[in-house]
Amino acid sequence: MNVLPSADLLTVENVLVPSSMIADAQKFGGTQVSDCVHGDLVIRNGHAVALQAAAQQTEVSGLVMPRLTECHVHLDKCHTISRMDRVGGDLRAASEAQYRDRSLWTEDDLRQRAERGLKELMSSGCGVVRSHMDWSSEPESGADPLAWHVLRELARDYEGKVSLQVAPLIGTTEMTDASKADALGKEIACGSGVLGVFVLDQSDRHAAISIAVRLAERYGLALDFHVDEGLHDGLDGLEIIADTLIETGFQGPVLCGHACSLINLTGKSLQSLLDKIVRAGLTIASLPSSNLYLQGRRTGTPDRRGITRIGELRAVGVPVVVGTDNVRDAFCPLGRHDPRKSLELAALTAHLDPPFGDLLPMITTNAQAALGLAPITVDGALVQDLLIFDSASTSEWLTGTTEPKPLANVLTGDLV
DSSP states (O other): OOEEOOSSEEEEEEEEEEEGGGHHHHHHHHHETTTTEEEEEEETTEEEEEEEEOOOOOOOOEEEOEEEEEEOOOTTTOOOOOGGGSSSOOOOHHHHHHHHGGOOHHHHHHHHHHHHHHHEEEEEEHEEEEEEEEEETTTOOOOHHHHHHHHHHHHTTTTOOEEEEEEEEEOOOHSSSSSHHHHHHHHHHHHOOEEEEESOOOOOOOHHHHHHHHHHHHHHHOOOEEOOOOSSOOOOOHHHHHHHHHTTTOSSSSEEEOOEEEGOOOOOHHHHHHHHHHHHTTOOOEEEEHHHHHHOOSSSSSOOOOOOHHHHHHHHHHOOOOBBOOOOOSSOOOOOOHHOOOOHHHHTTTTTOSOGGGGGGTHHHHHHHHTTTOOOOOOBBGGGGEESSOOHHHHHHHHHHOOEEHHHHHHHOOOO
C-alpha cells in the first residue's frame, strides 16, 4: 500500500469504499466497481474528502470503512460457559443456568471477562459498543448490581478508544414499582446509561412499557427493549411498544431487540404491525446467534430459525441492525465478539442476498443512529474514525477474519 504525501494532503492509493458508506457519492468521486467505488483516497486536514482516479492500476490495497458499531451485546455474561456444567435448552433454561453462575461474579471476575470481550470487539473494528447487563440487586447486600459499576468503570477507562454504552436490563416487576422505577431512572441517567426493559409475556408488560417511556422522557434516556424473544403465540410486546410511542409521541431513540415472534405473523396482521413500527420510528435489532441457538427447540433438529422478519422490515423502510448478543455463555455457548461475523450469520439465515454492501449500514450507520449517535460515513470522516480491511470486495470483507488496521496507523506507518 502506498501513501503519497504532498504539501497539504495525503493520498492512499488503490482502495475500495462501499457505496453504502458514502453520503454524497457524486461529490466524493471514484470509479464504480460492483457495490463499491475505487480510487486513491484523498485525506485533507485529517478528513477523507474524495476518491480520485487511481494513479497506478495495481491490485486493490484494501477496503476503507467507518469503525463498526456493536448495538447489542452482554459483556457481564460473556466467557462463562467453560465453568458451567452441561447446559442447553430454551431461553428459560439459559436464564436459570446463567443465574446460577452469578454466584461466581466478583469484581475481578466481571472486570476480566468484560474487558476481554470489549478488547475483542475493539480488535474486530468497533468504535461504539452497547452492552446490556442484568439489573437485579446483589443477593446478599441488596445493593445495585456489581456489573453496573464494573461496566461503567470500564467505559471510563476506555474513553477515547471505544465508546461503551451501558444498558441495564430491567424486569417488568421492578419497572411497575413507581418509587423503584423512578430511582432506577435517576441512577441510569446519572450514570449516562440506557434504559433497557425485558418484555415477554408478563401480565404487567403494558404498564411496564408505559412507565419506561415516561421515565425516558423525564430523564432524557434512550430506550432499548428485549422484546418478544420467543416463537409462541400471543407475544405482543412489540405492538404495545409501537402503540405507546405513537400515542405519546416519544422522540428518543428506541431499539427493539429480538422480535422473534414477528415471524408468526403473515398477511394483513403482519402488514398492520409493520405499519405501526414505521409510524413509531422503531429500529429492530436482529440477534441471530442466540436466537438460532435458543428458539424453536424440540426433540431432534429444530425446524424454525427464530430470526425476525429482516427482509419484510427492510422492505417497508424500518431500520434493521444486527447485534452479536451473547458470546460463550448459557444463552449462546459459541460465537465471537465481531459484528462482521454476526452480519454474515444474519445474511445466511435470513437469505440476505448480494450485493453485500447494502447490508453494511446494519453494523455501521444504522446502528449508530439506533444508539442515538450521528452516523459516520467515509466521506468527511476523521481519519481516526476509519479502518482499512484486507479485502478486495464486500463479499471477501464479510467472510474475512483478519483484523482491520486503523487508517491513521497506515498514514503514519505505525502498523504494529
